[in-house]
Amino acid sequence: MHAWLCTTPTGVDLLQWTQLPTPTPGPGQVLLEVKAASLNFPDLLIVQNKYQMKPPLPFVPGSEYAGVVQAVGEGVTHLAVGQRVACLSGTGGFGTHALAPAALCMPLPDSFSFVDAAAFIMTYATSHHALIDRAQLRAGETVLVLGAAGGVGTAAIQIAKAVGARVIAAASTDEKCALCQAQGADATINYSQGNLREAIKTATDGKGPDVVYDPVGGEFAEPVFRSIAWRGRYLIVGFASGPIPSLPLNLPLLKGASLVGVFWGEFSRREPQANAAMMQELAQWYGQGKIKPVIDRTMPMAELHAAYARMGSRQVQGKLVLVNEG
Ligand SMILES: NC(=O)c1ccc[n+]([C@@H]2O[C@H](COP(=O)([O-])OP(=O)(O)OC[C@H]3O[C@@H](n4cnc5c(N)ncnc54)[C@H](OP(=O)(O)O)[C@@H]3O)[C@@H](O)[C@H]2O)c1
Numbered sequence: 125m126h127a128w129l130c131t132t133p134t135g136v137d138l139l140q141w142t143q144l145p146t147p148t149p150g151p152g153q154v155l156l157e158v159k160a161a162s163l164n165f166p167d168l169l170i171v172q173n174k175y176q177m178k179p180p181l182p183f184v185p186g187s188e189y190a191g192v193v194q195a196v197g198e199g200v201t202h203l204a205v206g207q208r209v210a211c212l213s214g215t216g217g218f219g220t221h222a223l224a225p226a227a228l229c230m231p232l233p234d235s236f237s238f239v240d241a242a243a244f245i246m247t248y249a250t251s252h253h254a255l256i257d258r259a260q261l262r263a264g265e266t267v268l269v270l271g272a273a274g275g276v277g278t279a280a281i282q283i284a285k286a287v288g289a290r291v292i293a294a295a296s297t298d299e300k301c302a303l304c305q306a307q308g309a310d311a312t313i314n315y316s317q318g319n320l321r322e323a324i325k326t327a328t329d330g331k332g333p334d335v336v337y338d339p340v341g342g343e344f345a346e347p348v349f350r351s352i353a354w355r356g357r358y359l360i361v362g363f364a365s366g367p368i369p370s371l372p373l374n375l376p377l378l379k380g381a382s383l384v385g386v387f388w389g390e391f392s393r394r395e396p397q398a399n400a401a402m403m404q405e406l407a408q409w410y411g412q413g414k415i416k417p418v419i420d421r422t423m424p425m426a427e428l429h430a431a432y433a434r435m436g437s438r439q440v441q442g443k444l445v446l447v448n449e450g
Contacts, residue, residue, distance in 0.1 A: 127184040127219025128428050133173040136432040139185070147223045149197035154226045156209065160242035161189035161217035161425070163435050163444045164275060165339075165364055170215070171432075179215050186217025190232065190241035200226040208232040210241035217242075218428055220448055230403065236410065243417040243443035247279035248406045249399070250361065250388040251337070255283055257391075257402070258384045259335045259357040263288030268324065268333035270348065271340040271364055272309065273300035278418040278442045280337045281307045286414045289335075292327045294320075296438065303441050307418060315344060324351040337361060345369035349381070356381040418442025424449060 129142040149155045164187050169175035171185050190210040193203050203209065209229040216222040232241050255261045267284045271277045272293035284291045285308040293304030294313040301312035313323040324332065332353035338345060341363030349358055349371055356379055363369075376383060392399040409415045418441065423431050425446045434440055 125219060125221040127216075127221075128186070128425075129182050130171050130185055131182040133171055133178075133181070135172050136168075136429055136436075139171060139428065141426065141428075144219075146221055149195050149200075149223060151198040152200060152226055153197040154193050154200060154203055154209075154224050154229060155195040156189070156191040156211065156222045156224050156229075157194050158186075158189050158191040158217060158220060158222050158425075158448055159238035160191070160422070160445050160447045161186045162243040162246075162275075163431055163440070163446070164188060164246045165362065165435070167218075168432060168435055177214060184216050184219050184222075186219065186222070187214050188212045188242060188246050189217030189222060190238040191222070193229075194221070196226070202226070203229055203231070208234070208236070208238070208241075210236075210245060212245040218425065218446065220425070230407070233411070236407075239419060239422055239445045239447065240410070240417050243275075243419060243445055244406075244410070245403070246388075247275045247417070247443065248283065248415060249392070249403065250276050250386065251279040251283050252402050252406055253388045253391055253399075254337060254359045254361055254384075254386040255280060255289075255335065256287065257398075258386050259337075259359055261287060261289055261335050264290070265334040266290045266292065266328055266331075266353070267335040267337060268292045268294060268327075268348065269304075269309075269337045270294050270315075270344060271338075272304045272312075273441045274339065274364065275440070275443050276339050276361060277337075278304070278307055279415070281309050282415045284337075286409060292324070292333060300441060303418070320344065321347050321351050324348070328353070332356060335359065340365050341369050342367045343369070346371055346375075349375055349379075349383075352379055352381050354380055357384050358382065359384050359386050361386045420444045422447045
């Protein structure tokens with residue numbers, strides 16, 4: 125097998141396409157032939173040693189992937205050789221094969237393409253957990269999604285529409301705003317132009333959004349929180365822009381509003397049954413055509429460096445997926 129190996133976590137440049145012995149799955153593991161692997165923002169952070177999880181070296185990055193089971197380890201009863209699955213294991217996906225924990229593999233019906241499946245779990249689970257569990261978003265409420273053309277952002281638009289909410293999508297270019305509109309956003313804001321607070325006021329008839337979904341952090345958090353509606357819920361999802369913002373605590377008091385932390389990975393570990401029920405609902409919604417990953421593009425697995433560069437320079441719209449051909 126071949127895989128992108130990280131021996132020195134100082135950035136993307138040192139990742140090497142390396143020949144490795146094809147492993148035999150141990151107890152509770154399966155060996156997958158990787159068909160597709162998507163890029164998530166943590167994949168960019170982990171190879172720079174900037175992510176909260178720091179795998180022992182060397183490691184193969186690639187948090188999320190889909191493929192075909194080639195061998196099963198001892199004690200694995202719910203998966204069989206030849207089965208199509210998606211998996212989110214945090215590392216291991218950027219290669220021709222991956223050793224995956226069987227418990228984290230989601231069996232796929234034939235109608236679920238490998239490209240869509242590789243781009244599904246992280247973004248939809250995060251956005252469903254955030255909007256429906258953490259924010260208790262209800263039909264008729266207004267949600268403002270920041271970074272709305274990105275991976276978790278596009279999933280948030282689709283999930284909010286699926287539950288009957290009104291969606292305002294905010295992004296940094298007109299092209300990204302157009303993509304959000306095509307995904308069902310009711311209004312868009314290009315936050316690179318004009319006054320963000322005024323634009324939010326106009327888009328919500330002065331009321332402010334009931335829920336804010338923020339995977340961006342940085343300079344927008346305070347002005348956006350100042351714009352939130354009475355009893356608003358501000359979802360802290362991530363800090364893609366870099367800086368972790370801080371907020372004067374009189375602001376939540378004045379709005380009767382809540383700051384709501386979102387950590388889907390920890391939720392899935394601590395509350396596995398609730399997570400499984402959520403994944404089942406998401407798979408059902410996919411089958412019904414209510415949600416579908418927005419694929420920025422597919423690129424050959426060999427082009428990982430270029431794929432990372434595209435994500436790092438904010439060019440990805442939706443999800444970028446690496447594929448093994450043949
Ligand atoms: N809390 C959780 O459980 C959880 C789970 C998954 C992901 N996350 C976090 O959510 C965030 C987004 O992840 P993602 O996979 O959706 O990433 P993504 O597809 O790259 O989207 C991030 C968006 O952030 C915006 N952005 C603003 N400044 C940026 C900068 N300097 N560099 C890159 N992007 C910038 C970009 O939109 P504009 O150009 O429109 O501004 C971009 O589309 C990450 O911080 C990730 O760690 C959290």
